[in-house]
Amino acid sequence: MFLRTVLSRLLTTLVTLFGVAVVVFVLVRVAPGNPIAMMLPPGASEDDIAQLTALYGFDKSLVEQFFIWIGGVVQGDFGTSITLRQPVADLVLSRLPATLELSFFALLIAVAIGGVAAVIGARRRGSPTEAAVDLTSGAVLSIPDFLWGLLFVLLFGVLWPVLSISGRLDPRLEFDFLTNFVAIEGLLRGRFDVAGSAFSHMLMPALSLALPLAALIAQLLKQNLKEVLIQDYTTLPRVRGFSETQVILRDAMRNAALPTLTLVGVQFTFLIGGTVIVERLFAYGGLGNMAIDAVINRDLPLIQGIVLLFAALFVAINLLVDLSYTLLNPRLRHG
Amino acid sequence: MADVSLQTTPRVRSGRRNLRLWLPLAWITTLGLAALFAPLIAPHDPLYQDLFLERLPPFFMSGTEPGYWLGTDSLGRDVLSRVIYGTRIALCVSLIAATATCLVGSTLGLLAGYFGGWWDRVISRLIEIWMAFPPVLFAVLLVAVMGTGLTSVIVAIALIDWTRFARVIRAETMVQAQMDYVDSAQIGGARRLTTLVSEILPNVLPSIVALLMLEMGIAVIVEAILSFVNLSLSSDVATWGSMIAEGRNAIHFAWWVLLFPLIALFLTVLSFSQLGEGLKQRFDPVLQ
Numbered sequence: 001m002f003l004r005t006v007l008s009r010l011l012t013t014l015v016t017l018f019g020v021a022v023v024v025f026v027l028v029r030v031a032p033g034n035p036i037a038m039m040l041p042p043g044a045s046e047d048d049i050a051q052l053t054a055l056y057g058f059d060k061s062l063v064e065q066f067f068i069w070i071g072g073v074v075q076g077d078f079g080t081s082i083t084l085r086q087p088v089a090d091l092v093l094s095r096l097p098a099t100l101e102l103s104f105f106a107l108l109i110a111v112a113i114g115g116v117a118a119v120i121g122a123r124r125r126g127s128p129t130e131a132a133v134d135l136t137s138g139a140v141l142s143i144p145d146f147l148w149g150l151l152f153v154l155l156f157g158v159l160w161p162v163l164s165i166s167g168r169l170d171p172r173l174e175f176d177f178l179t180n181f182v183a184i185e186g187l188l189r190g191r192f193d194v195a196g197s198a199f200s201h202m203l204m205p206a207l208s209l210a211l212p213l214a215a216l217i218a219q220l221l222k223q224n225l226k227e228v229l230i231q232d233y234t235t236l237p238r239v240r241g242f243s244e245t246q247v248i249l250r251d252a253m254r255n256a257a258l259p260t261l262t263l264v265g266v267q268f269t270f271l272i273g274g275t276v277i278v279e280r281l282f283a284y285g286g287l288g289n290m291a292i293d294a295v296i297n298r299d300l301p302l303i304q305g306i307v308l309l310f311a312a313l314f315v316a317i318n319l320l321v322d323l324s325y326t327l328l329n330p331r332l333r334h335g
Numbered sequence: 336m337a338d339v340s341l342q343t344t345p346r347v348r349s350g351r352r353n354l355r356l357w358l359p360l361a362w363i364t365t366l367g368l369a370a371l372f373a374p375l376i377a378p379h380d381p382l383y384q385d386l387f388l389e390r391l392p393p394f395f396m397s398g399t400e401p402g403y404w405l406g407t408d409s410l411g412r413d414v415l416s417r418v419i420y421g422t423r424i425a426l427c428v429s430l431i432a433a434t435a436t437c438l439v440g441s442t443l444g445l446l447a448g449y450f451g452g453w454w455d456r457v458i459s460r461l462i463e464i465w466m467a468f469p470p471v472l473f474a475v476l477l478v479a480v481m482g483t484g485l486t487s488v489i490v491a492i493a494l495i496d497w498t499r500f501a502r503v504i505r506a507e508t509m510v511q512a513q514m515d516y517v518d519s520a521q522i523g524g525a526r527r528l529t530t531l532v533s534e535i536l537p538n539v540l541p542s543i544v545a546l547l548m549l550e551m552g553i554a555v556i557v558e559a560i561l562s563f564v565n566l567s568l569s570s571d572v573a574t575w576g577s578m579i580a581e582g583r584n585a586i587h588f589a590w591w592v593l594l595f596p597l598i599a600l601f602l603t604v605l606s607f608s609q610l611g612e613g614l615k616q617r618f619d620p621v622l623q
Contacts, residue, residue: 012463019464024476031480142549142608143601144556146563150579150597158590165586273469277560281583291472292564295479303476311467 079301088305097180099286106209114217122225141215149208166283224256265321359606379413429551435493440500448508541618548611
C-alpha cells in the first residue's frame with residue numbers, strides 16, 4: 001500500500017511540474033519586448049537578426065518550441081541564457097547553493113526560536129507569560145519577511161551598523177572554494193573566518209525569513225504541547241519528580257512534534273519562495289536575485305529554468321513531508 | 336481562586352477583543368481620511384523637487400528646516416507629504432486587489448468544494464500548480480508581461496493569490512456540504528446552485544471576511560515589493576513602495592526616507608490582520 005501511495009504521489013507531482021512548465025512557457029512568450037533585439041547593437045542587419053532568432057529557436061511555432069525545450073529539460077539541457085550566454089543549467093546550479101544555505105539557516109533559526117517560545121509558553125500556561133507569547137507570535141506572524149528585512153536593514157545596517165547589509169561574503173577574504181556552499185565549506189575545512197563572514201552576511205536575511213515561521217511554530221507547537229500535557233501518561237513522570245520542563249522536553253515533545261512537523265514542511269516552501277525578494281533586498285547572490293534580473297532582462301530560457309527549479313524544489317519538499325508523515329504516523333501506515 | 340479566574344477571564348477577553356477591533360479600525364480610518372483629504376493635509380506637493388532642500392533630516396534631529404516635519408528625500412521632496420499621498424495607492428490597491436482576489440478564489444473554492452468531481456479535480460490541480468510558483472517571482476513575471484501600472488499590479492495580485500481563498504473555502508465548503516441542513520434544503524427542492532449560495536455561503540462567510548482582511552494587508556505589501564523592483568507605477572505617483580526603494584538606495588545618507596513609509600506599512604499590515612482575526616472571532620458562533 002505504501003508503495004502505491006508513493007507512486008501515485010510521484011505521478012501527480014510530475015503532472016504539477018508539467019503544468020508549471022506550460023504556464024511559465026506561455027507567460028514568458030506573451031511578454032512584450034523582443035529578447036533578440038535587446039542582444040544586438042542598433043543597426044544590426046536583417047540577416048543577423050534572423051540568424052540569432054534561429055539560433056535560439058524563436059522562429060519555430062510555439063508548440064514546437066515548447067517540446068524542444070521540454071525534450072531538452074528531460075535530458076538535463078535547460079537551454080542557453082540570452083544575457084549571460086552560458087548554459088542555464090550551469091548558471092542555476094551555481095546559484096542554488098546560496099539559496100539553499102540561506103533557506104536552511106532560516107529554517108534552523110525558525111525552529112529554534114519557535115521551539116523555545118512554545119516550550120516557555122506551555123511551561124507557564126495560563127500565566128501572563130503565555131499571554132505574552134500569544135500576543136507576540138500573533139503580531140510577528142502577520143508581518144511578512146519583506147518588512148522584517150527592511151526593518152533589519154535600518155536597525156543593524158544603519159542605526160547600529162554591526163552587520164553587512166549586502167552580499168554573501170567579505171570580498172577581502174581569499175579562499176579557493178570547491179563548491180558554492182560558502183558557509184558549510186568554510187566550516188568543514190576549518191576556515192572559521194570564511195564561515196563566520198558567510199553566516200554574518202546571512203543572519204539578517206535569514207532572520208527576516210525565519211520570524212513569521214518561528215511565530216507559527218510557537219503557536220502550533222504550544223497548542224499541541226498543551227493538549228499532550230493534560231494526557232494521563234504525563235502524570236507519571238511528574239509523580240516521579242521530574243520538573244515540568246523535563247516532562248515537556250522528554251515526554252510531551254515526542255507526541256506534540258509530529259503535527260508541527262507537517263506544517264513546518266509546507267511552510268518551508270513559503271519560506272523558500274520568500275528568498276526571492278529577501279535576496280534582492282540584501283543583494284545576496286542567490287537564485288531569487290538572479291531570477292528578478294532575468295525577468296528585467298527578458299532572459300526567457302533563464303526565467304523558465306529558475307521557475308522550474310523552484311517548482312521542483314517545492315513539490316519535492318511537499319512529497320517528502322507527505323511521505324514522512326505517512327511513515328511516522330502509525331495510524332496512516334495502513335491507509 | 337478558581338471562581339475568580341472563571342469570572343474575570345471572559346471580561347478580559349472581550350475587552351481585548353474589542354481593542355483588537357477598534358485600534359486597527361482607527362488606524363485604517365485615519366488612512367482613509369488621509370487619502371481623501373491628502374491635498375488639504377499634506378504641507379507640500381509630494382512631487383515637487385527642491386534641490387536646495389535635499390536630504391533634510393526629520394524634526395527631532397539637528398539641521399532641519401521648518402515645515403518639513405519628516406525631512407526630505409534625495410530629490411528634496413517632502414517625506415510627510417509623500418507618505419500622506421501614498422495612502423491613496425495603498426488603500427486603492429488593497430481594496431480593489433483584495434476584493435478581486437476574494438471573488439475569484441472564493442468562487443472557485445465554493446464550486447470545487449460543493450460540486451466535487453471534475454470541478455474539484457481541475458481546480459485542485461490548478462491550485463497545486465499555482466502553489467509550485469514562488470509568489471514574488473510570479474508577480475514580477477506577470478507585471479513584466481502585462482506592463483507596469485496600477486491595473487497590472489491589481490490583476491497580478493488577483494491572479495496569484497486566489498489560491499489562498501480557494502484552498503480554505505474549498506475545505507470549509509466540503510465540511511459544510513456534509514451537514515444535515517444542506518440535505519434538508521435539497522429535499523425541500525432547492526436547486527444545487529441556490530443551496531450553495533443561500534445555505535452554504537453564509538456559513539463560510541466569516542472565513543471569507545477574515546481572509547479578505549488579510550489579503551488587503553498582503554496586497555499593500557505586494558505593491559511595495561513590485562515598486563521595490565521598479566515594476567509598479569511610474570515615478571510621478573507617490574507610493575510607499577517607491578519611497579522604500581529610494582530609501583534603501585539612499586540608506587547611508589537619508590535613512591528616514593525608508594523609516595516613515597516602513598512604519599506606515601507595518602501598522603497597516605498589522606491592522607488588517609488583527610481586524611481579520613477580530614472579525615472572525617466576532618462572527619464565529621463556536622468561539623463566542
